[in-house]
Amino acid sequence: MGPTARYLLRRAAMAVGVLWAAFTVSFVVLYLLPGDPVATMASGGLDGEPLSPEQLDELRARYGLDQPLVVQYGTRLWDALHGDFGTSIQNGQDVRGLILEALPPTVQISLAGLVVAIVFGGAVAMVATYTRAHWLRQVLMGLPSLAVSLPVFWVGLMLVQVFSFGLGLLPSVGANGPQALVLPAITLGLPTGALVAQVLAKSLSQALDEPYVATARAKGVGRVDIHLRHALRNAALPALTVLGTVVGNLLAGSVVVETVFTRPGIGRLTVAAVGIQDIPVVQGVVVFAATVFVVVNLLVDLVYPLLDPRIATEAAR
Amino acid sequence: MTELLVREVGAGAAPGSGTAVPVAASRRERLARLLRFLRQRPGLVVSIVFVALVLVAAFAPAVLAPADPNVGVPADRLQAPGAAHVFGTDYLGRDVYTRVVHGAALSLQATVIAVAVALVVGGLFGLLAGFVRGWVDEGLMRFVDVLLAIPAVLLSLALITALGYGTVNVAIAVGVASVASFARVMRSETLRIRQSVYVEAARSVGTRWYVTLWRHVLPNAAGPVMVLAVLEFGLAILAVSSLSFLGYGAPPPAPEWGSLIAEGRNYMATAWWLCAVPGAAIAATVLSVNRISRAIDGEWARAR
Numbered sequence: 001m002g003p004t005a006r007y008l009l010r011r012a013a014m015a016v017g018v019l020w021a022a023f024t025v026s027f028v029v030l031y032l033l034p035g036d037p038v039a040t041m042a043s044g045g046l047d048g049e050p051l052s053p054e055q056l057d058e059l060r061a062r063y064g065l066d067q068p069l070v071v072q073y074g075t076r077l078w079d080a081l082h083g084d085f086g087t088s089i090q091n092g093q094d095v096r097g098l099i100l101e102a103l104p105p106t107v108q109i110s111l112a113g114l115v116v117a118i119v120f121g122g123a124v125a126m127v128a129t130y131t132r133a134h135w136l137r138q139v140l141m142g143l144p145s146l147a148v149s150l151p152v153f154w155v156g157l158m159l160v161q162v163f164s165f166g167l168g169l170l171p172s173v174g175a176n177g178p179q180a181l182v183l184p185a186i187t188l189g190l191p192t193g194a195l196v197a198q199v200l201a202k203s204l205s206q207a208l209d210e211p212y213v214a215t216a217r218a219k220g221v222g223r224v225d226i227h228l229r230h231a232l233r234n235a236a237l238p239a240l241t242v243l244g245t246v247v248g249n250l251l252a253g254s255v256v257v258e259t260v261f262t263r264p265g266i267g268r269l270t271v272a273a274v275g276i277q278d279i280p281v282v283q284g285v286v287v288f289a290a291t292v293f294v295v296v297n298l299l300v301d302l303v304y305p306l307l308d309p310r311i312a313t314e315a316a317r
Numbered sequence: 318m319t320e321l322l323v324r325e326v327g328a329g330a331a332p333g334s335g336t337a338v339p340v341a342a343s344r345r346e347r348l349a350r351l352l353r354f355l356r357q358r359p360g361l362v363v364s365i366v367f368v369a370l371v372l373v374a375a376f377a378p379a380v381l382a383p384a385d386p387n388v389g390v391p392a393d394r395l396q397a398p399g400a401a402h403v404f405g406t407d408y409l410g411r412d413v414y415t416r417v418v419h420g421a422a423l424s425l426q427a428t429v430i431a432v433a434v435a436l437v438v439g440g441l442f443g444l445l446a447g448f449v450r451g452w453v454d455e456g457l458m459r460f461v462d463v464l465l466a467i468p469a470v471l472l473s474l475a476l477i478t479a480l481g482y483g484t485v486n487v488a489i490a491v492g493v494a495s496v497a498s499f500a501r502v503m504r505s506e507t508l509r510i511r512q513s514v515y516v517e518a519a520r521s522v523g524t525r526w527y528v529t530l531w532r533h534v535l536p537n538a539a540g541p542v543m544v545l546a547v548l549e550f551g552l553a554i555l556a557v558s559s560l561s562f563l564g565y566g567a568p569p570p571a572p573e574w575g576s577l578i579a580e581g582r583n584y585m586a587t588a589w590w591l592c593a594v595p596g597a598a599i600a601a602t603v604l605s606v607n608r609i610s611r612a613i614d615g616e617w618a619r620a621r
Contacts, residue, residue, distance in 0.1 A: 021463040033479035149603040151555055153562045154596030165586050252468030256559050271563055274474045282478045290466045
């Protein structure tokens, strides 16, 4: 087995381990912390009528909660390995089905947010490292810390205030048409773009100090060319490593953004499930989010050695 | 002997902690230095004043806003900001300024609890991992990796599902979700301090491990961990307010910054100030806290 294969195998094993642990953490939080999940389920139920002890016992039996915890854990882990996260206690629907159904609008808004993040973050980092005006650099590098200091839901509401109610340009709620995507994408993309800007600016200014930049400069390459063709190409690679965090941010941001803009999706599904203590749905979403994070990081790990062969050899050493 | 070593090395080893004031400096010299430092940074002064006001609002709201935040004059409902009501009134005629000031109490309490949970739990994890090493270190740090793999908001939501609604539960949920960063910093600090000469000296004279931990490791790790705590304070305000905005905080009519914005959302078309003012309060607080944390972390030590 070559060093690259060994490196990839180790990364894959680590990813599986993290997923198993994420499942376990969510099991401990959701099934162990409350005294009696069925009582909370019943009190959070929609019909509002208190259940009799017999009904509670029946519910316990139906969800397997009358069994010892170890058995419950084993059963749920086995089911989860087969992609089965149980059924929603609210409407009895399959949790996997609910998540898959809520996925497309969230993917849509996350992709739009990612575009905003890359454009905003990339532009800030590029201009801040290119400009020779000290004040402009100060202002630009202040933007990311400003963007992460504002409450995301408030930014969304203020955008609605100005562009929907004030200027009447864009719809305030809903998921119809591309116009309805603009404000949610900006809201979601700004804090993520701040992260991109910080990481990219750091690796860009590092790249600009490298000897190959001095060489290019000595050969008479223009500043723009050095920036775009030499520094950016090398600096973009380290920025790729935060992609997992970026995607995780976008997914987590959907909770607030989908609520603010009344859009369907994973975020709304989660908020509704927490509201009625729909434990299987919440666990499904948590494990799903961890899966996305782990898979994106694994993909980055797989692609990275292809883009930068130094990594694989270093890791194998 | 150890005492002496601790002080010397401790002062020299922590230039970024802001505590590295030369021992020889008199009180007056220190005061002069502080004033000079502040005079060159008007933004920092504004931040400190604002945070002080928020603290007053949190612990003695009646000083800044003597009226009852939950009593309104229905005839004065939805009035725009003006002379009578600086930040206008809400849909029940309650003064928005009074509600924002009183809202600081619940929001800040939750934030303090959240940071305390993260600091204590994360600190213990890091201390244990860095001090015991071996499989304990390995196990704890893998656990921290898992916490980082689950987005903080979702981890908090899972905890709220289990614990139920309320300001304290929201605070605990936010705190647990930020354990990871404290554990990491505390661990690296503990590892660094373990290798230092004064810990070696303490061990060679037969100091017990818990004394070493208490007298040497904890005080020297405090600096970087406190910087993180101040930074975390800003993040926790944001996390607490968004969970309160989603409706998991204190039940109405209690004012909380996040829930004030959620209430105001229904009147956005006619009354912009209901959302704008509490949100601006959150943003200003977070920006001020971040400015102060930047001053503590490095700026102070660098400005000689």
